[in-house]
Amino acid sequence: MNTDLPLLSVFNNGIDNTITRWCTPSIHPSVPRVRGIYENDISVSYHSLGNPSMDNGIFHQANVLAAKAYGAQHTLFSVNGSTGSNFMVLRALKNQLGNMKMLAQRNVHKSISVATEDYHIDVEYLDPHYEDTLQIFVPNTIEEILEGLRVTHANVLLITNPTYEGLSMDLTALVKAVRAFKNDVIIYIDEAWGAHFPFSDRMPTCAMKAGADICVQSTHKQGCGLQQTSMIHWNDGRIDISWLKDSYKSLMTTSPSFHLLASLDGSRYFMEKEGAEVIGKLVDLAAAFRQRVNNSGFLRGKVMAIQAEDLTQNFCAQTDATKVLVHLHGFSGMELAKKLEDYYKIIVEKYEANNILFIMTFQNTKVDVERTVMAIETEIAKMLPESLHFPKFPARIEKRMSSFVAKTKEKDTVRIEDSVGRVVAEDVVPYPPGIPLLVKGEVIHQEHVAYLEQLRKTKDLLTVIITDESVNTINVVKE
Numbered sequence: 172m173n174t175d176l177p178l179l180s181v182f183n184n185g186i187d188n189t190i191t192r193w194c195t196p197s198i199h200p201s202v203p204r205v206r207g208i209y210e211n212d213i214s215v216s217y218h219s220l221g222n223p224s225m226d227n228g229i230f231h232q233a234n235v236l237a238a239k240a241y242g243a244q245h246t247l248f249s250v251n252g253s254t255g256s257n258f259m260v261l262r263a264l265k266n267q268l269g270n271m272k273m274l275a276q277r278n279v280h281k282s283i284s285v286a287t288e289d290y291h292i293d294v295e296y297l298d299p300h301y302e303d304t305l306q307i308f309v310p311n312t313i314e315e316i317l318e319g320l321r322v323t324h325a326n327v328l329l330i331t332n333p334t335y336e337g338l339s340m341d342l343t344a345l346v347k348a349v350r351a352f353k354n355d356v357i358i359y360i361d362e363a364w365g366a367h368f369p370f371s372d373r374m375p376t377c378a379m380k381a382g383a384d385i386c387v388q389s390t391h392k393q394g395c396g397l398q399q400t401s402m403i404h405w406n407d408g409r410i411d412i413s414w415l416k417d418s419y420k421s422l423m424t425t426s427p428s429f430h431l432l433a434s435l436d437g438s439r440y441f442m443e444k445e446g447a448e449v450i451g452k453l454v455d456l457a458a459a460f461r462q463r464v465n466n467s468g469f470l471r472g473k474v475m476a477i478q479a480e481d482l483t484q485n486f487c488a489q490t491d492a493t494k495v496l497v498h499l500h501g502f503s504g505m506e507l508a509k510k511l512e513d514y515y516k517i518i519v520e521k522y523e524a525n526n527i528l529f530i531m532t533f534q535n536t537k538v539d540v541e542r543t544v545m546a547i548e549t550e551i552a553k554m555l556p557e558s559l560h561f562p563k564f565p566a567r568i569e570k571r572m573s574s575f576v577a578k579t580k581e582k583d584t585v586r587i588e589d590s591v592g593r594v595v596a597e598d599v600v601p602y603p604p605g606i607p608l609l610v611k612g613e614v615i616h617q618e619h620v621a622y623l624e625q626l627r628k629t630k631d632l633l634t635v636i637i638t639d640e641s642v643n644t645i646n647v648v649k650e
């Protein structure tokens with residue numbers, strides 16, 4: 172590495188092609204490539220190309236083709252990931268509805284919690300389900316969602332579907348049930364992890380096919396796009412197109428990379444033609460991965476790959492079978508993931524206390540499976556199990572005020588032990604499970620305190636996003 176050019180020199184020498192990656196972006200080698208990063212870099216001053224913010228010229232043509240491919244009536248390309256797309260959609264919905272109340276599952280991405288705070292959107296969260304053994308968030312049931320709509324009178328329903336691990340609701344049944352309950356509720360799906368769903372019937376039903384009103388996708392995750400690429404899809408009826416286009420124009424940079432936008436065009440083209448076949452191959456590769464782990468004599472009783480059917484039988488209606496969740500009985504996910512990266516250059520999508528998530532990407536092969544499972548066998552043999560005890564993730568949510576109101580209040584900092592009954596003034600997010608334990612404006616209960624005390628003890632294995640990194644104090648609203 173040239174220390175004067177730390178970033179550029181590493182990239183110019185190529186990201187080490189000996190790495191084995193089980194993480195995004197998932198880009199098929201045959202996707203039409205964007206060429207000429209420097210030579211073709213150009214701005215909206217080249218008027219005859221059109222303007223992406225105005226949705227005209229070649230940009231409009233590409234959007235129209237994408238809408239057709241992804242099963243929507245309209246599509247816009249976005250260059251700040253689903254993060255930017257969520258901001259655009261929430262700003263548009265708030266302006267359209269004025270008095271907006273949103274019901275959401277607890278597994279929202281931070282772009283949602285930050286945008287709702289900034290745009291003063293009132294959010295009610297459904298009590299979360301957390302599977303303690305597998306340490307994963309499990310979707311709420313349709314009945315719970317309908318009950319949530321009944322109690323909160325929300326006019327927008329946001330569902331993050333699928334979850335990070337690929338667990339998916341029966342979206343078609345959900346949409347039908349919500350429409351029957353109240354026809355004008357806007358159904359908004361954060362489908363960041365489902366950009367490949369529209370192209371294979373071996374994947375969960377995608378939001379647009381299920382009849383949702385609007386969704387965002389991270390095309391860069393599993394949909395063949397370059398990093399940052401995302402799409403917003405929507406259908407006519409409940410979405411005011413003028414507000415959406417206003418948000419798009421207002422929040423999109425005035426100098427978006429045409430290379431990224433062109434990469435989205437290439438992703439759409441490839442997935443439309445080849446998606447079914449290449450996704451099918453990934454599902455088969457994932458099955459081979461699980462089988463190899465579960466048939467290994469070295470790993471028996473220590474490591475288990477969770478079968479896709481176990482997830483659909485026990486926790487959700489459908490699952491993205493290109494994801495392999497590997498559960499470690501008592502071994503640390505962080506320790507194993509670190510050894511895989513340091514000693515074998517095997518990069519995993521994420522690790523948790525006792526889990527590792529492998530995403531089958533379009534770059535992976537059977538050789539990668541063998542190399543990875545052999546590395547796991549070698550390292551697990553040298554590792555010692557740890558006797559960790561995680562408390563149950565508290566499911567009860569008691570909201571006292573909206574997060575945007577809590578943000579404006581004067582604050583106190585108190586010891587966590589002394590915080591029961593106080594209203595929290597900061598978001599507290601432990602990883603795992605990566606879903607908020609507490610959101611600004613909620614009441615702290617004894618279960619939250621017990622959970623944080625336990626987290627403090629296991630601090631080396633888990634992370635918690637909280638102002639006091641030593642997890643001794645917490646910010647609360649002044650009384």
Ligand SMILES: Cc1ncc(COP(=O)(O)O)c(C=O)c1O
Binds near residue numbers: 251252279363364399
């Ligand atoms: C559910 C969900 N929504 C939105 C995002 C943001 O996506 P991006 O990285 O494309 O900005 C993520 C990122 O992981 C996510 O998991």
